[in-house]
Amino acid sequence: xxxxxxxxxxxxxxxxxxxxxxxxxxxxxxxxxxxxxxxxxxxxxxxxxxxxxxxxxxxxxxxxxxxxxxxxxxxxxxxxxxxxxxxxxxxxxxxxxxxxxxxxxxxxxxxxxxxxxxxxxxxxxxxxxxxxxxxxxxxxxxxxxxxxxxxxxxxxxxxxxxxxxxxxxxxxxxxxxxxxxxxxxxxxxxxxxxxxxxxx
Amino acid sequence: xxxxxxxxxxxxxxxxxxxxxxxxxxxxxxxxxxxxxxxxxxxxxxxxxxxxxxxxxxxxxxxxxxxxxxxxxxxxxxxxxxxxxxxxxxxxxxxxxxxxxxxxxxxxxxxxxxxxxxxxxxxxxxxxxxxxxxxxxxxxxxxxxxxxxxxxxxxxxxxxxxxxxxxxxxxxxxxxxxxxxxxxxxxxxxxxxxxxxxxx
Numbered sequence: 230x231x232x233x234x235x236x237x238x239x240x241x242x243x244x245x246x247x248x249x250x251x252x253x254x255x256x257x258x259x260x261x262x263x264x265x266x267x268x269x270x271x272x273x274x275x276x277x278x279x280x281x282x283x284x285x286x287x288x289x290x291x292x293x294x295x296x297x298x299x300x301x302x303x304x305x306x307x308x309x310x311x312x313x314x315x316x317x318x319x320x321x322x323x324x325x326x327x328x329x330x331x332x333x334x335x336x337x338x339x340x341x342x343x344x345x346x347x348x349x350x351x352x353x354x355x356x357x358x359x360x361x362x363x364x365x366x367x368x369x370x371x372x373x374x375x376x377x378x379x380x381x382x383x384x385x386x387x388x389x390x391x392x393x394x395x396x397x398x399x400x401x402x403x404x405x406x407x408x409x410x411x412x413x414x415x416x417x418x419x420x421x422x423x424x425x426x427x428x429x
Numbered sequence: 430x431x432x433x434x435x436x437x438x439x440x441x442x443x444x445x446x447x448x449x450x451x452x453x454x455x456x457x458x459x460x461x462x463x464x465x466x467x468x469x470x471x472x473x474x475x476x477x478x479x480x481x482x483x484x485x486x487x488x489x490x491x492x493x494x495x496x497x498x499x500x501x502x503x504x505x506x507x508x509x510x511x512x513x514x515x516x517x518x519x520x521x522x523x524x525x526x527x528x529x530x531x532x533x534x535x536x537x538x539x540x541x542x543x544x545x546x547x548x549x550x551x552x553x554x555x556x557x558x559x560x561x562x563x564x565x566x567x568x569x570x571x572x573x574x575x576x577x578x579x580x581x582x583x584x585x586x587x588x589x590x591x592x593x594x595x596x597x598x599x600x601x602x603x604x605x606x607x608x609x610x611x612x613x614x615x616x617x618x619x620x621x622x623x624x625x626x627x628x629x
Binding site for chain 2: 270
């Protein structure tokens, strides 16, 4: 098949190559694979993407992806325990939910502060978090942004805003990942792990 | 978003993870990315995959992907120069077309002989190739299957069948790195391989 605008494989390749982590070669490989699939399976794939995207909106409370006005977490009355876990994006909610241990609510910022990239406090959902603190009964805000420079700066910024309101603010701890090998931990992480040690 | 059957992100992830080279983690990453895209762009992507797949069929002559009864190569009278280049799949046609040097027709086998995987001569389009040799004016069959064990075996098998018919049979030369995949060969290497082909 020669390439051109009207070429279905070229069009598939173009659209697939716009996805993150999929280069030109991978996109073409995927396109040829999709061309070889049964019609039914391609229909399922296309429908999952399009209908899935169409079905999603943002939870009116926490900003997580949701099919209803409130996401399943916010819709669950038992999760309204006074805790709000603040994360960068919906993927982080999924990661924390997989651990099946956290019983409170979330707040999705939709990004982290990044002056270099022109992302300021008004560009992420900090105002909405403050509004929740006055509207809901909140006993603790757990800052679970990433342990990198932007995540740290964002956590520090939010902590400074919230502490004067008399709400407990905490930050997830640094340390060596469970199941990992101490030998491969970087020095900064090891130092943080020593610093955060607890008496047994 | 918690996971479940009715969860659009879980459904996207499932469908994407069925594609080759996309594991569970990448699929989830892509699903969240797609969830964050503008509706229009997801519509474009889904339409490209579904409409693209629907528009494709096999060329009635060479077996390449085509939107019409005959693919653009077979539909071009100037390409009917007596040469037929035999390849494993449509991706290889695209690779050879990119070098813009080959002026003949193709024959897509749709696989290579592989006794280990139960693929015999009747499972790939060898019979159709023999039919073309009697129906068309063919002066040379260029065997351009991959330079690996299965590709070599397939080329040798076809050469044995065709030589008694008095048709010139050639094999692309080992300009292509042994053990590699034709699809990933650069244009210059491919051109050298075509140039250095030897009669079998």
